[in-house]
Amino acid sequence: MGVKFAMTGGREAWVRVTLTAFGVGLGVALLLLTTAIPSALANRNDRGRDRDDWMFSGEVMERSDRTLILGRVDTTFHDQDIRGRLLQPEGDRAPLPPGVEQFPAAGDMVVSPALGRMLKSSDGTLLRERLPYRVTGTIADVGLIDPHELSYYAGTKDLNATSESAGGVDRIDAFGSTSPPERLDPILLLLVLIVFVVLLMPVGVFIAAAVRFGGERRDRRLAALRLIGADGRMTRRIAAGEALAGALLGLLLGAGFFLMGRQLVGMVSVFGMSVYPGDLTPTPALVVLVALAVPAAAVAVTLFALRGVVIEPLGVVRAARPPRRRLWWRLLLPLAGLAMLYPMIGQGRDNGQFNEYLVVGGVVLLLVGVTALLPWLVEAVVARLNSGGVSWQLAVRRLQLSSGTAARMVNGIAVAVAGAIALQMLFAGVDDDYTKASANDLTRAQMSLDVPEKVTAAEAVQALSRTRGVTDTTTLSTASLGNGRDEPEQYASVTVGDCAALREAAKLPSCSDGDVFAVRNAPYDEYTEQLSKAGASLYIDPSSGSDEKGREIAWTVPKDIKRADAHKDPQGNERGGFLFTPGALPKGAASAASATVYLSLDASVPEAREFVRNAAAKLDPLAHPQTWSATEQSNRFTSIRTGLFVGATCVLILIGASLLVSQLEQLRERKKLLSSLVAFGTRRRTLSLSVLWQTAIPIALGLILATAVGLSLGTVLLKMTNTPVGVDWASVLSMTGIGAGVVVLVTALSLPPLIRLMRPDGLRTE
Template identity: 65%
Template sequence: MNQWGRDLALGFRFAFAGGREGWTRAVLTAVGVGLGVALLLLTTAIPNALAARDDRGAARTDITFSAEMPAKADDTLLVVEASTVFRGTDVRGRILEPEGPRAPLPPGVDRFPAAGEMVVSPALKRVLESGDGALLRERLPERIVGTVRQSGLVGSADLTFYRGGEGLAPYVDGGQVVRIDRYGDPNPSREKSDPVLILLILVVLVALLMPVAVFIAAAVRFGGERRDRRLAALRLVGSDGRMTRRIAAGEALAGALLGLVLGAVFFLIGRQIAGSVEVFRFSVFPDDLNPSPALALLVAMAVPAAAVLVTLLALRGVVIEPLGVVRTAKPARRRLWWRLLLPLGGLALLYPMVGQGNEDGDFNQYLVVGGVMLLLIGVTALLPWIVETVVGRLGGGGIAWQLAVRRLQLSSGTAARLVNGVAVAVAGAIALQMLFAGVDSDYTKSTGYDVSQAQMQVTSGGGVGIEDAAERLRGTEGVRRIVAHSEGWLGDRRLDPEKGASVTVGDCAALREQARLTSCRDGDVFAVPGVEYDTDTARLAVPGRTLYLDPSYAGSTPGREVAWQVPADLRKVEARRDLSGMERGGFLITPKALPEGAAQAMTGRAYIALDPSVSDARERVRNTVAALGPLVRAEDWSATEESNRFASIRTGLFVGAVCVLMLIGASLLVSQLEQLRERKKLLSALVAFGTRRRTLSLSVLWQTAIPITLGLLLASAVGLTLGAVLLRMTDTAVRVDWGSLLSMTGAAAGVVLAVTLLSLPPLLRLMRPDGLRTE
C-alpha cells in the first residue's frame, strides 16, 4: 500500500509539474470529468428538489373538495378557486375573504389583500409588467400590493396570485368556494404505487445516468497517447511496468480530483442558472437543488476510483519500454464472444419479468436496474468491435476518405470511445420512447369532448345567468358560435328525495344538442328516459305530478326549493350525445316552461366554438369571463387527458434528456479538441507537404461521421430490443415508434455535426507548418 501511495503521489505531481503537456492533459480531463460530475450532482439533487416542491405545494393546499368544512368563526377564511390559463401556461389563483382577525394567511403572504388588491408571485409580476402580458393584465386589473415569497411557490417560474374578495359566504359549496381554518390537506391521500410507473422511473434513471458514467470514463483517458510516450522516460530511469502504470493512474487521479472541484463549481453555477429558467414548464429554486450528502459522497469516492481503474485497464494492452511505446505493432483482433455476454446477460435478467404487466405484482428493482445497465454497457463493449471490423474492410476513395479511414484503422478504439456515450444515450432514449408510447394509452383517456364543434366551456355561478354570459361572449372577438343551457336537479320531495332526475333548460337549438327533437318551440317540455344510469326519469315523468327543483340534499339551503308541475303535453324523446360527449337523461325544458325563481337554483354552461383565424381568441374569452364575476369559469377542451404522475415522469425524462444532450455536446467538443491537439504535428506535417486544408477538414468530418453512424445503428438495434423487452414486461403489444426513433437519432447526429463544426476553427489554426516546431 505504501508503494501504491508513493506511485500515485508521483503521478499526481507529474500531472501539474510535468510541463505544459502534463497540466494541459490534466485540465482537459478535469473539464470532461467536471461536466459529468456536475450532472451527477444535479441528478442526486433532483429528489430533494421534487420533495421540496411537493412540500410547498402541500403546505398551500386549500381546496380539498371535502364535505366537512368548519363553521364561520374568527379564525376562518373563505377561498375561491380562481385559477386561469394564459397562452397555455397555468396561472394559479385564489380569491380570499378573511372572516376574522385570526384567519390563516397563505404561505408566503404577509397580509390579506383587500378588495381591488392583489398579491402576485415574482414571475407573474414580470409577465403582467411585460408587453406580452397586456391581455392577462385586463383579466387581473387589481392593484399589486405585494409579492408571494418562496415558501408559497412550488418553483421559481410559478405563476400565482391572491386577490381580495367580499360577499363570498352565500356561495360556499365545498368545491369552488370553501371555508377553511388552516392551510394544508388534513387528510392527504396516498396514491397506490403503480408497478409500470415504478418501472418507468427506474429505466429513466439508468438511461440518463449511464451516458454520464461513460463520458467520465472516457474523459480520464484524454491525451493517453502522449502520456504513454512521456511515461517511457520513467522506464528509462528504472521504473518497472507496474510502477509506471500506477504513476499513470496517479496522473489520471489528479485530473479526476480537479474534475471534482470543477464539477462542484459547474454545479453551483448551474444551480443558480436553474433558478431563472423553466424547462418543459418545470422550475425550481436554487436552494432546492441540494444533493443528498450520502449520494454526493458516493460520487466523490466513485469518480476518482473509476479514474484509477479505467487507467489501469486501458494500459493492460500497452507495452511501455524505455525507448518508446509499442503501439505500432498489429494489435490482436478484438474478440466478440465476451462482448455478447453483456447484452445477453441483461436480457436474461429481464426475461423472468416478461408478461408481468400491471396486475401481477411489482417488478424486481434490482433485476430491472441490472438488466438495463448490462444492455446499455453492452453498447460500449460492442461498438469498438463493430468499428474495428467495419473500418478494417473499408477501401479506397478520395484523399480525405483515405486519410480518415487510415486514421480509424490505426485507432479505432479512440474513435469508438468518442461516440460511446452518444450511442448509450440514444439506445436508452429509444427504449424509453417505445415504452412511453406503448403504455401511453393506459394513462391517457379520451374526454369525449367534441373539439371539432367546441373548444371551450364556460360555467356560470355567483348569480350570473348563463343567458347574460352568453350574450357578452357573443360579442367577444374570436367567438364563432355558442350553445348555452342551464342544468339543475329535480326531486320527488322537498327534503331527502328518494327519486331524482337532471333537468336541462335552454332554447330549442341548445336542446337539440341533447336529444332528437322532431319539433320544438318555446314553452315545450320533454322527457328523456332510458339513458344509462338514469332509472327515475320514467317514474317521475307523470303529467300533473309535482317535482321540486334543487332539493336540499343536492347542497342548497332548505327552503330554496322551487315546485314544478309536470305538464300534460310532456313529450318523450330519445337522447343523443351532446358536445361534451354525454347522453343526458331527465327533463328538457324551454325557458317559458320554467317556473319563476328556478333560474337561481341552476348552473349555466356555454360551449364555445372559436374562430381559428383570430389570435389569442381563448385569452379574449377568458377576459370576458373574468369581467362577469369571480364565480364564472372558463375551461379549455381537449380530446384527451393524461395521468398527472405519468406526465410528471415524462417531464422528468425530457428535462433529464436536455441535460444529457448538453453534456453530450460539451464532452464531445472537449474530446474533439483533445484529439486535434494530439494530432497537431501530424496535421502540420500534412499541410507542409501540400495537403489542402479543405481535404483535412473533410477527413476530420469523415473520422467523426463513420463511427457515429455505426454507433447510431448499434444504438437503434439495442434500443429497439430493450424497448421491446420492456413492453413485453408491461404486457403491452410491441410497437415501434418510428417517429421517436428517427427524432432521437437525428438529434444525436445533429449534436455531433454541431460539435464538428465548432471544432473547425481550432482545426484551421492547428493546420500550420509552424506546428512542427518543438523545444
C-alpha cells in the first residue's frame, strides 16, 4: 500500500518520490563510483605492467630473431610528461608493444590519441620540432594507462645495446613485468583507508537524509489513514513502503547517473588523473551490497524517525514540547572510536602494518559521532537564542521547532569537513617523509643535460649555448682514476672542466689551463691523499671487466699538483678526487669522461625549457634534459593525494546538489506558511534573510563541531604514525571556508524558488 501511495498519489506524491529518488540516486552513483575506483586503478596498473620494458639484470641480452632493441626517449612538454620509445626489431619474432599492430618503419611513429591531437593543435608547434617522425598509426587503448596519456613509439635503425647504454637502451625479448607489485608502506596504506572512509561517510549521511524528504506531509497523510481504521504498526509499515519505493527508484536513478558519468569520465582529466569508461566497473559483490544496503537503510531510517511521532486519527502530535536530547549516549560513539584507535598510537612505520579493521571502525565511529552530537548541539544552542530582528526571530523559532531537520541538512557537510581536516593534518604531518628538498642549487642552474655517448661535450655546449633562453652553460666531465690498469685497489674520481667550471665544484687557490688539483676533505673520499703523491703512476678510466680492457690512460702525478678544498657543485655534490683543466688531461682521456652541461635560463623567456629540450633532441633523441625543482616527492604519495582531491571534488558536488534538493524540499513543505506571512505584510527581504539564518546557524555550529572532531582525529592519526603533532591552520580554515561556501552557494540558488513561493496565491487549496 505504501508503494502504491508513493507511485499513484498524484502530483504531491510524485514530487516527494522524485526528490527522494534524486537524493538517493546521487548518493548511489557516488557509492558505485567509489567502489569502482579500486578496479579502475588496478586496470591502469595492469596495463602499465603489461607494457613494462625495464631490464634489471645489468647484463646485455644476446641477439636473436626474438629480440628488440628499445630506446627510452621520454620527454616533457608544458609540464606534461610524454612517454616515448624508439623501436628497432632484430628479427621476425620480435615482441610488439601492447596496442601496436606492427612496428613503425624508421622515421615513422604511432601515437596515442591525446598526443595526436596535441601534435595537430596550434600549441604543438615546438613539440612537432622535437618529434620529427611521420605519424602512421594510433596506439590502441590496451597499450595506454588512460585516455589522456601522451605516448608514442617511433621506428629507428640507429640503436646499439651495450652495457654502457643500460637504462637508456636495452635489448629485450618480451614486454611486461613478472615481479610482484610493491606493497604500500603502513603509513601510505593508512592514508588510503582514511581517504576512502572520509569520502564515503558523507555519502551515507546524505542517503539517510534523502529518504526523509517530505516527512511532515507524509505524517499528516498517515493520520488520515488512522481515521479510516489503520493502526499504528500498519501506518509505520506503509511509511516504510513509501520510503522503499523512493529508495528503489533512487537505485535506478543512481545506476543511470553512474552509467552516464562513466561514459563522460574518459573525456575529463582531474588533477592529471583519468580512466577509461570500461575501467570503472564495480565488483559484483560491492554492487549487490549497495543494492541491498540502500533500501534496507531507507526502511530503517524511516522507522527510526517515526519512533517519537504519535500519529492519531485526528492529526500528528507535534505541538507538545519534545523531550530534550540526551548527551551521554552520543558521547559514547566518539569515545568508542578513540578506544579502537588507541592501541595503535606510536606504532609508526617501523612496527608493522596497522590493523585495518580497527582503523576503519575507529574513524567511522568518530565521524558518526559528529552526526549524533550535532542535533544535540543545535537544540542546546537555539533554545537559548531569543532576541533579535524579525528575520532572526523567525529563523530561531523555526529552528527551535525542528532542530533535528536543520541538523540533518548540515550533517553531511560536518562529516566531510571533519574528515578533510583530519586528512589534511595527516598529509601535512607525513609530508616531510615523502617530500625531500632537492640538493640542486637553482640560483646557479635550472636545467642539466648528461651528454650522450655519441655527442662530444663541445658539440653539446655549442648547440645549447645558441639556444634561445639559455644565458650561461657550465660543463663538468667525470671519469675514474686508480692505481692499477684493472681492478685497482685505490681509486678516485676525476673531474674535467675549465677554470670557471672547476670553481663551481671546488675552492681553487688560483687556476690556469694546464693545472691539476687534488681535492682535500671531500666526504666519502678515501684515497685521494695517497694517490696524489708526486710521481705516482695512475690510470684514468681503469677497466673493471675483460671486455673493457685497453681503455685505460696512463698518467703520472706532476710535482706541481695543487690542492683545492671541496665545495658543492650545482647539484649539491661535493666532488673529491682530482680536478683537471683541459690542458692537463692526457691525450685520449677526454673520450673516457662523461660530461654534464649545467644550464642557466632567462626567466623572461616562457618557452626556454622547451627550446632546450628541442635542442637536446636534435643532438641525440636519447638526450633527456633534467628540469630542476626545489623539492622531490614520492610518486605514490602524490597519487594518493591526487586521489583525495578527485574524490573530494565529487563529494563536494554531491554535497551541494543534495543540500539544494533538501532546501527546496523544505521550502515546498512551508509553502502555505510563507504565503500566509506575505499575505499579512511580511517583507520578502525579511523572509529571505530568515531562510539564510536558518541555514547559517546550523552550519556554523556544524563547522565548529567538525573542526573539534577533525582536530581530535588528526591528532590521533599523527600519534599513530609516530609523527609530531602540528595543526596546519591554513588547511583547517580552508576546509571550513569551503564548507561554508557550499552552503552560501546553495542558499543563493534557493532564493529564486523562494521568491516564487512567497505569493498570496500559495494559500489556495483544493
